[in-house]
Amino acid sequence: MTPSQPAEPAVQVTDLSVDLGGRLVLRGVDLQIRPGEVVAVLGTNGSGKSTLVRTIVGLLPAARGDVKVFGTPVRRFRQWNRIGYVPQRITAAGGVPATVAEVVSSGLLSKRRLFRPLKAAERAAIDEALEIVDMAAQRKDAVAELSGGQQQRVLIARALVSDPELLILDEPTAGVDLASQSIFAGAIRERVARGTTVVMVSHDLGPMDALIDRSVILRRGRVVYDGPPHASQTHAHVHPHGSMQDEPGWLS
């Protein structure tokens, strides 16, 4: 909104279109996220919000337009330790048992060299990340045996462990109990206070809504609202029916 921003944007999306199996899921999306902003990407199922963040982190190719992360096109971006990503997951478990600490240690791989064991400082970082999401007591438990909310907290810890500058969360509160939601709203608040940029996809923000300072609403692959959080949308999900454009203040 302010055209003369000194710092380079954390995320710069220009005229982005994404094609998934022949269907245009995003159409001409422009989005700029400045360092330190906490942005909620809202919209109904199928509005393209997950597609948008997955394209930002380079998991999906752009059909048209481009995506820059910290000033570098995402295809050539290599400083992955600056990004913490929480993918949309139902479970954190795989085919073989793994402990909470093992899953979180994966978050350090952007910094670790090959063929090196964990350093003491890295172990401390794992413990600290687990402390933030209140899972330190379960560090040796198998993730498969935890509740859905606890598994989601493990995934948040995995993203936080590398101390990222940009945190991207895809539906972090989906299917998570209120206790876990407020625990990681606290974790995110603490990161925000330290200047971390946060992009959060959600259709129901829950306890997170107090943290948001800007919301972007997608509808059928287009940005239909981009601005300060609106009283009618911060606490509620966006409803599929009823035209948003008719409401005053929705289009900037």
Place this chain on the structure above:
Amino acid sequence: MTMFELEFMQRALIAGLLTGLSAPAIGTYLVQRRLSLMGDGIGHIAITGVALGLLTGTAPVLTAVLVAIAGATAIELVRARGKASGDVALALLFYGGIAGGVLLIGLAGQGAATLNTYLFGSLTTVSPSDLYVVVGLAVAVLVVAIGLGPQLFAVCQDEEFARVTGLRVQLLNLLIAVMAAVTVTVAMRTVGLLLVSALMVVPVATAQQFTRSFRSTFMTACALGVTACVAGIVTSYHANVAPGATIVVLALAGFVVAAIAGTLLRRRRGVLAPLQDEEPEIGVPAPVPHVVSTAHQHAHDPKCGHPAVEHGDHVDYVHDGHLHAAHGDHWDEH
């Protein structure tokens, strides 16, 4: 112990030891990725490789490893492209591999007996030159499986997260496929191509009965693999049966014992430690306190004259414009 003085038995045991270590090591990653049957697919493809070796007169171990690597790479690429799902890609190569192998063996003029030694393992056929190849390949697999453990774990556990961490996911996936192919070839002489996948998967499944961490599953599976291989080779020498079948039957017996013991153990642990109530209940509305009708002397019954009203699971009585319901020894306002 005359058995270990025989040179071919020494070679068989070394090959068995290395197979027992490397097959579960790579198998743990395959199971983690839910690609348990990949070893089987590669084993079938390797049959074509063996046949190619026999046809051209080159060492079958060498041609098998090359064809297996090519096949594993093909499986991985098809899977990654997402054109056919992983299991369809496996099925295509299964049948292609085994059909091609049988066809080529026939062309080479070799009978079923030769093929059998590769399909089910044969102790006497491990030649000294085979052994060098086997040792080299197995050591390479183990170094990669242990040294790149954290990276491979991350890729198998959550591929998308691994990519956003900056890992070269496609390369690591390919590495797993190639290591699986190499392991299949290493195990060809001891377990045989048709049963090698069992040695990749069964020890991992057995270990999982007792373990909570990936690391301990990995190490327990390797220990179980070595035990099954050595015990199987010794048994097959004495009983004069195919080593591959013996090893796999022993490994499966171990799994059955572990599964029963694990179930009993978990049930017992479950009885001793009931689920903790760790989630504080937030946002659950407290039950609404019921209002007791004060000084209600009258006892309602179907014949008391007050109109009876069905109310969910009970009956209310209309009394002076409000509803009364029986609750223990008193009446509630409803």
